[in-house]
Amino acid sequence: MKYKHIFIDLDRTIYDFDKSTHDxxxxxxxxxxxxxxxxxFEQFFELYKKNNVDLWDQYREGKIAKKFLNVQRFDITLKKFGINDRAFAGRFASDYLINSPLKKSLFPNVIEVLEYLKPKYTLHIITNGFEEVQVSKLEANDLNKYFTTVTTSEEAKAKKxxxxxxxxxxKKADAKVEESLMIGDDLEVDILGALxxxxxxxxCNYDNIPHNGEVTFEIKEMLELKNIL
Ligand SMILES: [Mg+2]
Incomplete structure (x- = not known):
């Protein structure tokens, strides 16, 4: 078997981030x-998602800090709907950060696939999410038992x-690159980064996005991992 260590992204790969945010x-x-x-509601949610993606790009590039990102994404969205109150946006933002990761929101078949993979490989998480958020999320979704290590970008001081x-x-996993496989939903961040x-x-091209990336494997749904691994 070529692979020993499997590194998996969390948000939008195994965790339905958009559903948990919506709820x-x-x-x-x-x-x-x-x-x-x-x-x-729906207009607010759509605009928020767009603003969040833009701000996350800036955060990933190191242009803005985490605290600013968290409040700003709500503040600019609320402003569009006539609520010009940064303190209010701040309260909304911190409530969101506390409550969203407590949602049980795994994609279908995730547990089945993790149960299949766990006896065959050593599993790890690599995520760009905030440390405390990702820790609560793993716990609330009963995922810790599957993963030997969890690496967050905050801990590594670098983002995918x-x-x-x-x-x-x-290093944390004691893994060699040639025995390692990355699984993720973001072509540029997860897969091209890993390659x-x-x-x-x-x-994990769940939305069937056309692309020219030369990836090792591509799947449309989680269960297909059982054919590859
Ligand atoms: Mg992701």
Whole structure:
């Protein structure tokens, strides 16, 4: 068997990040009285997602800090709906950070696949998420028992696709690059990052996005991993 260590991304690879955000927003809309203030939920959610992606790109490039990112993504979205109140955005943001990772929100068949992989390989997480958020998420979703190590970008002081986070994760896992495989949903961040350090990569292209990346494997759904591994 070629691979010994399998490194898996968390958000949008095994954890349905968009669903957990959506569910958390539904609760926070009630709690913070946003319906009463006339904010349309779905429009707010769509705009937030777009703002969040833009700000995460800046965060990944080291242009903005974590605290700023967290409040800013809510503040600029709320402003579009007439709520110009950074302190309010800050309260919304911290409630979101606490509650969202507590949601049980794994993609279908994740547990079946992890149960299949666990006796055959040593499993690890590499994630760009915030440390405390990812730790709560793994715990709330009962995932810790599957993973020998968890590397977050905060701990490694580098974010995927940077070489440094992968090298940090190999060291922590006591893994050799040639025995290691990366599984992730983001072609550039997870897979091209992994290939650049010499790992093989499985691109979880759940949305069937056209691309020209030369990936080792590509899957459309989690269960296909059982055919590859
Ligand atoms: Mg991801």
């Amino acid at each position: 958390t927003f539904l609760e926070l809309f009630d709690k913070f009285g946003l319906y009463d203030r006339g904010v349309p 696709p940077k070489r440094r986070i992968f090298e940090y994760a190999f 650049a350090v010499g790992m093989d990569g499985v691109y």
